Amino acid sequence: ILYLCVIRGCLAWLWVALDAKLLDGNCARVSSRRWLNLQEYQSKKLMQESGVTVQRFYVADNSPDALQAAKRLNAKEIVLKAQILAGGRGKGVFNSGLKGGVHLTKDPSVVGELASKMLGYSLTTKQTPKEGVKVKTVMVAEALDITRETYFAILMDRACNGPVMVGSPQGGMDIEEVADKSPELIFKEVIDIFEGVRDDQALRMAANLGFKGPLERQAADQIKRLYDLFLKVDATQVEVNPLGETPEGQVVCFDAKINFDDNAEFRQKAVFAMDDMSESDPTETEAAKWDLKYIGLDGNIACFVNGAGLAMATCDIIDLHGGKPANFLDLGGGVKEKQVYEAFKLLTADPKVEAILVNIFGGIVNCAIIANGITKACRELELKVPLVVRLEGTNVQEAKRILSESGLPIVAANDLDDAAKKAVAAITRK
Numbered sequence: 001i002l003y004l005c006v007i008r009g010c011l012a013w014l015w016v017a018l019d020a021k022l023l024d025g026n027c028a029r030v031s032s033r034r035w036l037n038l039q040e041y042q043s044k045k046l047m048q049e050s051g052v053t054v055q056r057f058y059v060a061d062n063s064p065d066a067l068q069a070a071k072r073l074n075a076k077e078i079v080l081k082a083q084i085l086a087g088g089r090g091k092g093v094f095n096s097g098l099k100g101g102v103h104l105t106k107d108p109s110v111v112g113e114l115a116s117k118m119l120g121y122s123l124t125t126k127q128t129p130k131e132g133v134k135v136k137t138v139m140v141a142e143a144l145d146i147t148r149e150t151y152f153a154i155l156m157d158r159a160c161n162g163p164v165m166v167g168s169p170q171g172g173m174d175i176e177e178v179a180d181k182s183p184e185l186i187f188k189e190v191i192d193i194f195e196g197v198r199d200d201q202a203l204r205m206a207a208n209l210g211f212k213g214p215l216e217r218q219a220a221d222q223i224k225r226l227y228d229l230f231l232k233v234d235a236t237q238v239e240v241n242p243l244g245e246t247p248e249g250q251v252v253c254f255d256a257k258i259n260f261d262d263n264a265e266f267r268q269k270a271v272f273a274m275d276d277m278s279e280s281d282p283t284e285t286e287a288a289k290w291d292l293k294y295i296g297l298d299g300n301i302a303c304f305v306n307g308a309g310l311a312m313a314t315c316d317i318i319d320l321h322g323g324k325p326a327n328f329l330d331l332g333g334g335v336k337e338k339q340v341y342e343a344f345k346l347l348t349a350d351p352k353v354e355a356i357l358v359n360i361f362g363g364i365v366n367c368a369i370i371a372n373g374i375t376k377a378c379r380e381l382e383l384k385v386p387l388v389v390r391l392e393g394t395n396v397q398e399a400k401r402i403l404s405e406s407g408l409p410i411v412a413a414n415d416l417d418d419a420a421k422k423a424v425a426a427i428t429r430k
Contacts, residue, residue, distance in 0.1 A: 145247050218251045304331070306365050354427050362393025389419075
């Protein structure tokens with residue numbers, strides 16, 4: 001069971017979604033969670049800078065500026081969109097009473113009033129917390145008619161050792177649903193990382209998406225520009241849904257989601273500087289500063305573990321013994337004493353935490369470093385909840401000596417199962 005838990009944990013931590021129906025054959029679509037999330041207008045700005053065709057738009061953080069932006073667009077129809085990092089905005093509700101985070105109007109004069117009911121208010125959608133997310137900016141854009149919607153994406157795929165193009169003439173909807181019901185409408189092209197997107201590939205994809213005549217060449221050009229953007233910003237995915245066709249004969253990227261490779265942050269400083277952390281969980285944001293992988297849960301037993309799979313297994317075994325984990329916390333491999341201390345600060349700051357379970361299986365992690373960090377944290381933070389520690393691996397005997405001679409009320413555990421039992425028992429006794 002433990003090995004299965006570890007395997008499941010490794011997969012869970014990678015946040016992998018294997019949509020085999022979307023990229024069947026030798027490739028599998030892989031989408032992993034990334035820390036960097038951009039607002040819609042930020043993604044469109046990046047696309048503009050790479051020559052990708054998007055709607056004309058402005059961004060405003062107050063209603064007078066939104067009104068002026070609407071007038072400046074001089075468009076037949078205007079779309080006003082609340083900017084938050086969540087889907088389902090169109091069906092969302094504001095605590096101001098306004099329904100819908102996306103509004104269409106042909107009258108520029110009402111944009112200011114609509115914006116006044118969005119800005120500074122919380123928007124609740126199916127993807128936000130119950131209390132919603134406060135809207136700080138709105139995007140005022142030209143609304144274009146769409147004759148036809150298609151789906152297009154470029155994403156990294158391990159099985160193909162590089163990027164893959166995925167497209168469908170059925171856009172503007174859940175692409176997984178299309179793949180499930182009409183797999184013959186999903187097309188893919190494996191991109192040679194050295195050659196890039198060839199003209200014949202771009203034209204073939206454009207034709208498969210249903211673009212005809214001059215629009216086929218125009219769509220192929222947009223596809224190549226999107227790949228240039230993909231490389232330029234070190235993306236792991238650029239998804240356009242829909243890639244649409246207008247009555248005026250223009251191919252436009254109407255909506256886009258861009259995922260980035262966090263390992264490229266050192267050379268993508270301008271992109272990562274755009275990250276709006278205000279919508280992120282404060283504890284997760286603080287943990288990221290110390291290179292700790294933290295996700296808050298609803299339980300009362302804090303987990304302090306090295307390794308994603310082991311962390312998930314720890315959560316599972318706590319639950320198996322009748323307890324509830326308060327968090328997922330992965331220290332990683334190159335942990336230092338300071339990180340151990342900061343991790344304890346995060347855990348003890350959570351008022352739900354009634355016990356802490358430390359589960360370290362030291363390979364490249366030195367157990368003595370963990371032990372020193374634990375004792376320092378316990379003393380300086382005046383730990384008031386039960387602490388159960390299971391250590392195994394590199395320098396474990398020295399680590400156990402440090403803990404035993406510390407004089408601190410630390411409960412030692414022989415293995416993971418024993419640690420989980422003792423942590424749950426500590427809660428029960430309280």
